[in-house]
Amino acid sequence: MWRLFGAALVLAACGMFGALVARARTERIRVLGELETAFSMLATEIGYAATPLPEALLKVSRHSPPPVDGFLERAAGEIAGPSGVPTAEAWAAAVRAQRSRWCLAREDEAVLLDLGPYLGQTGAADQEKHLRLTLTRLGRLHARAEAEAHVQSRLWRYLGLCAGGLMVLLFY
Amino acid sequence: MTGQDRFEQEIVAVMPPRLRPLFSALPAEVRERVTEIRLRVSRPVMIVLAGDDHWFLGPKGITRDPAGAFTFGADEGAQFLQFISRSSVYALEEEFRQGYVTLPGGHRVGFCGEAVVDGQGVRTLKHVAHFNLRIARELPGVADPVLPYLISRGRVCHTLVVSPPGCGKTTLLRDLARQISRGVPALGLGGLNVAIVDERSEIAACHRGVPQHDVGPRTDISDRCPKAAGIFHVLRAMSPQVLITDEIGRPEDGPAIMEALNAGVSVIASAHGASWAEAASRPALKELAGAGAIERVVVLSRRRGPGTLERVTDPRSGRHFGNKPSLAAVCMS
Incomplete structure (x- = not known):
């Protein structure tokens, strides 16, 4: 009886692990999409309204769902904060602080970090160009993540269950 | 703070x-x-x-x-x-x-x-x-030695502050705005509505529309607007009793100031120049000088430091109102 219960537990745990990894893949796609929307709004705030960066980030954060809202709010706080660190460092600190809160891959974060040294440092037309470039790069990652998601999500779910089944067979 | x-x-x-x-x-x-x-x-x-x-x-x-x-x-x-x-x-x-x-x-x-x-x-x-x-510093009271000569029978005289750059014209205008806006009971002057046309954002130093210096409770500010356009705008929109503006010198400034004078508004302005004669030779001021519109001229220098008051005169009669070197001590020390 206890062996049967243990086997079910191992199977469920492995299945859940696979499902979690699969869910992270789907969540990454959602966050990339939300970031694209946020950067489009930021480009408008900067290019047309010339809203100062901290205010623009806060404004966009209010229209963004979690975890993008938290990231933008943090970035606004770091940039406007009294510590007086350069914008690129403040931006990078906000990206790093977000690592445990979202499911982005390192290549996604690299796109965000690449924007930091240019953010707010040049004229409006140039800022728009940098934001459009970031949007294009995020768009590519988004499309690739979506294409891979169908296969990988199913793969991780099955892999979890299969690994659980294998462990049960080995233990018995 | x-x-x-x-x-x-x-x-x-x-x-x-x-x-x-x-x-x-x-x-x-x-x-x-x-x-x-x-x-x-x-x-x-x-x-x-x-x-x-x-x-x-x-x-x-x-x-x-x-x-x-x-x-x-x-x-x-x-x-x-x-x-x-x-x-x-x-x-x-x-x-x-x-x-x-x-x-x-x-x-x-x-x-x-x-x-x-x-x-x-x-x-x-x-x-x-x-x-x-x-670095901007408010120097409240810097206009004290001058103000008694600029008020005649309860009204503010049309005044031109003249000096070379860096002698304290803007500081003086700022304190005049503050005191006239608040009122100076000792001189029989109640608080008046003041409009500052601050083309270079130096008098009130507005940051996001809010004056960073105390320019008085009854003061409206046209910030960064070209002077002549700003004068016409405040006359139309804000009905000031006193209009204060800095560094008049362009040809279009003269007619705009005349418009304010004709509207019954007291004008206090500043201009670059070492003396009234030098300032009055500029195109923007020729018409004003010719019409006898300026009632008081305040001349500043850096002789004893920025803000040294050289003289206050009535250019129409040539009368001198005094020589108060104390302004230098108040202004920048």
């Missing part, structure tokens, strides 16, 4: 990180006398104290020797630009065209760089490498 706190929060806070400890370490008596900080990429940081030029910022404080001073690097230039723009250089494009930006506290940063020119003039600046941070 004390002067020390203001220096720390408004000046030191916008400096590049490497410069902050050097400025923070300046003795209180030096901080109180700093009028300008000149930052030029690849050259030593220069500090101008009231009436005493050419000090440089070194690791042991200020020094006369530029060789031992802190050299302002290109990175520091970019950081300074970032801090004064609050990480939003793109939001300063109009300020780049104008050549200066007003900071919280009313301090002004003028800058130079490589001009990007299009068919309509300077579009923006790039490679900004020269900064002049002018």
